Amino acid sequence: DHRDLxxxxxxxxxxxxxxxxxxxxxxxxxxxxxxxxxxFSQAVPSLASEWTAELRTMPLTFGVQLHKSExxxxxxxxxxxxxTRSKDRLVVSSPFxxxxxxxxxxxxxxxxxxxxxxxxxxxxFKRAQGRGSVQLKCEASDLPxxxxxxxxxxxxxxxxxFRGPKEHDFLQAMVCGLPKDQxxxxxxxxxxxxxxxCTVHLEVLHNIGA
Numbered sequence: 434d435h436r437d438l439x440x441x442x443x444x445x446x447x448x449x450x451x452x453x454x455x456x457x458x459x460x461x462x463x464x465x466x467x468x469x470x471x472x473f474s475q476a477v478p479s480l481a482s483e484w485t486a487e488l489r490t491m492p493l494t495f496g497v498q499l500h501k502s503e504x505x506x507x508x509x510x511x512x513x514x515x516x517t518r519s520k521d522r523l524v525v526s527s528p529f530x531x532x533x534x535x536x537x538x539x540x541x542x543x544x545x546x547x548x549x550x551x552x553x554x555x556x557x558f559k560r561a562q563g564r565g566s567v568q569l570k571c572e573a574s575d576l577p578x579x580x581x582x583x584x585x586x587x588x589x590x591x592x593x594x595f596r597g598p599k600e601h602d603f604l605q606a607m608v609c610g611l612p613k614d615q616x617x618x619x620x621x622x623x624x625x626x627x628x629x630x631c632t633v634h635l636e637v638l639h640n641i642g643a
Contacts, residue, residue: 495630497529497542506531508635510542517565517620517631520557522546528572531637533603534580538573542635543608547617563621567633568610571603578604585638591623591631598638 500507508529516524524544530537545568546561558565567588576582582604587597588611601609610616623631 497527499529504639506637506639508542508637510633510635512544512620512631512633514620514624514629514631517544517558517563517624520559522557524558526633531584532639533571533573533584534577534582536577538571538576541570541572542633543568543570544620544633545610558620563624564617564619566610566616567618567635568608569601569635570608572607576604587636587638589634590618590620591625593618593623595634595636598636 495511495513498509498511500509508531510526512524512526523546526542528539528541531540532538544558544565546556546558546565548556549560567590569586583600583602585598585600586609587595587599589595596611596615599609599611603609620631625631
């Protein structure tokens with residue numbers, strides 16, 4: 434049979450990757466047997482690939498979230514991981530409120546890079562290779578002198594275990610951190626690769642020593 438090859442019906446490549454169109458072509462005999470069909474894994478995308486694509490389009494939520502219970506206030510701070518690899522000397526959270534001295538007062542968390550040298554530019558996350566400490570700062574302008582201004586708190590980064598609890602009195606200092614033997618964190622290793630974020634968790638216990 435020497436019919437003109439151009440007389441055969443042609444199909445777009447998109448027809449062969451659409452499962453419904455592909456089924457119709459096969460049932461009606463409208464396909465060229467000499468043409469190799471794409472493998473099933475290409476014709477029908479896997480759920481995993483669709484889920485991955487959906488995750489890539491989901492907006493990331495940076496900042497602070499509070500979770501309160503009768504026993505504790507838990508603060509979750511989601512940080513853009515690029516900051517822990519940058520030349521920044523300090524990364525500061527948005528303000529949040531914690532109970533202290535019988536009232537709610539403003540606080541912030543801070544990430545401080547480990548000091549690796551004393552020369553200019555030596556104290557930054559890039560030079561520290563993503564290592565540093567977590568500090569808690571009370572931003573109240575004045576603390577009541579006769580109130581209990583002590584807190585018990587624990588800290589963890591990423592999926593590591595909580596370190597603490599540690600006691601601190603904000604009448605003595607407005608900034609606190611874990612002891613020297615507990616303060617070092619590897620923020621680079623704590624990075625979540627999928628979201629490119631690093632999560633810092635603070636837990637403040639209630640009614641301790643009240």
